[in-house]
Amino acid sequence: MEELKARKSSAFKQVYHDHYGMVKHFVLKNNGSDDDAGDVFQDGLVIVYEKLNTPGFALSCSLKTFLYAVCRNIWLNKLRINSRIPASVKDFETLHEVPDYDEEGIISQQNFTRVEKALKQLGERCQKLLESYYFLKLSMKQIAESMEYTNEDNAKNQKYKCLQQLKLLVKN
Amino acid sequence: MNSNEQDIDFIERYFRQELSPEEMETFEYRIKTDSVFAGEVIAMRDIFYTVRGYARAGLKLELAEIQSSLEPTEFKKYNPKKFKIMKWIGGGIVIMAAVIGIRYYAPHSIEKPIKEIPQKDSIEKVDSIIENATPSSTPPQKEEILIVEPSATTKNIVQPDIRLNVKDKSTFSVKKVGYKNGMYQYIIKADGKTYEVNNPSPDLEEQLMERAKKTTGSTVDTITNRYAQPKEGVDF
Numbered sequence: 001m002e003e004l005k006a007r008k009s010s011a012f013k014q015v016y017h018d019h020y021g022m023v024k025h026f027v028l029k030n031n032g033s034d035d036d037a038g039d040v041f042q043d044g045l046v047i048v049y050e051k052l053n054t055p056g057f058a059l060s061c062s063l064k065t066f067l068y069a070v071c072r073n074i075w076l077n078k079l080r081i082n083s084r085i086p087a088s089v090k091d092f093e094t095l096h097e098v099p100d101y102d103e104e105g106i107i108s109q110q111n112f113t114r115v116e117k118a119l120k121q122l123g124e125r126c127q128k129l130l131e132s133y134y135f136l137k138l139s140m141k142q143i144a145e146s147m148e149y150t151n152e153d154n155a156k157n158q159k160y161k162c163l164q165q166l167k168l169l170v171k172n
Numbered sequence: 173m174n175s176n177e178q179d180i181d182f183i184e185r186y187f188r189q190e191l192s193p194e195e196m197e198t199f200e201y202r203i204k205t206d207s208v209f210a211g212e213v214i215a216m217r218d219i220f221y222t223v224r225g226y227a228r229a230g231l232k233l234e235l236a237e238i239q240s241s242l243e244p245t246e247f248k249k250y251n252p253k254k255f256k257i258m259k260w261i262g263g264g265i266v267i268m269a270a271v272i273g274i275r276y277y278a279p280h281s282i283e284k285p286i287k288e289i290p291q292k293d294s295i296e297k298v299d300s301i302i303e304n305a306t307p308s309s310t311p312p313q314k315e316e317i318l319i320v321e322p323s324a325t326t327k328n329i330v331q332p333d334i335r336l337n338v339k340d341k342s343t344f345s346v347k348k349v350g351y352k353n354g355m356y357q358y359i360i361k362a363d364g365k366t367y368e369v370n371n372p373s374p375d376l377e378e379q380l381m382e383r384a385k386k387t388t389g390s391t392v393d394t395i396t397n398r399y400a401q402p403k404e405g406v407d408f
């Protein structure tokens with residue numbers, strides 16, 4: 001679990017080895033294709049990774065159960081959007097409360113592309129700093145430790161500078 | 173920290189969903205009354221969600237590469253049939269226990285007519301076995317239904333305290349089987365073992381119900397013979 005949190009490739013491989021078959025079976029059984037299964041599993045793993053890194057989050061069931069519930073939710077949402085929900089899975093829709101991180105549509109594609117372009121021009125360290133704070137929602141203290149800043153205030157100052165730089169790049 | 177830094181910090185905490193209800197009120201008030209602040213919120217919203225989307229896309233790409241680097245043979249095969257086989261075996265055990273229960277504890281009239289037991293037993297088929305055992309053309313006689321002294325036929329195979337000491341997280345299921353003579357039997361599966369209890373005392377019954385309720389996903393099924401006059405069961 002710690003290796004998964006630390007984004008170790010070997011840990012992801014292990015998760016693929018152990019649980020991909022289970023998710024693939026569910027997707028194929030419910031109107032999905034091999035590609036759909038791969039896509040759902042990737043989305044599910046991203047959510048699990050994000051959740052595992054969320055401060056204060058404690059997994060109350062096995063990784064297998066959590067991952068399965070997340071992937072199932074993702075696939076059911078996709079089926080719902082395409083109105084392809086088979087009768088067999090309708091009953092299970094509300095069984096698990098799992099995180100839903102579908103944030104698409106909050107901002108326009110045009111704005112996303114504009115900021116993304118600027119983000120790519122930002123230094124790697126700045127990108128990591130902003131990702132740690134906005135994506136993983138780590139505290140400034142945790143960021144200072146993981147990125148080896150002398151203290152929390154120093155990390156905070158760096159974040160502010162990175163943000164200003166990004167804003168400038170977006171404007172230009 | 174200058175005022176802009178403070179505002180940025182405030183807005184970031186809003187997007188990280190860290191504001192207290194009082195701070196939320198202030199936040200909403202400022203959006204309505206301070207156009208510079210409102211503009212900053214929109215700019216920060218675009219940055220916040222783009223950074224998140226970008227980070228997710230990066231990780232997804234990494235995962236796609238890992239996925240394509242793995243051979244299909246490297247994925248552990250998921251075999252739901254294995255689970256189904258276990259269900260058949262479990263069902264078979266319950267059927268066996270029920271049949272044994274009928275043969276030993278039910279009145280003679282419903283023991284004998286069982287001529288053949290289906291090869292593939294399942295929980296659902298218990299009902300039909302009991303039906304087969306009491307053909308509709310032979311309605312039960314009153315004297316066969318009555319039990320003069322229920323306690324005389326009651327035999328607790330498992331002591332209550334043993335059963336109730338079953339670990340909370342262990343698998344636990346209770347099935348109630350009613351018989352035409354008004355008796356009923358509990359078939360309890362716990363910790364991989366199957367127990368049979370006939371006509372348990374009310375307090376034991378209550379304890380069993382409580383224990384069954386505590387077990388996630390556990391239910392107590394009631395199976396009754398349609399000729400039976402079972403004690404109208406316990407609704408779980």
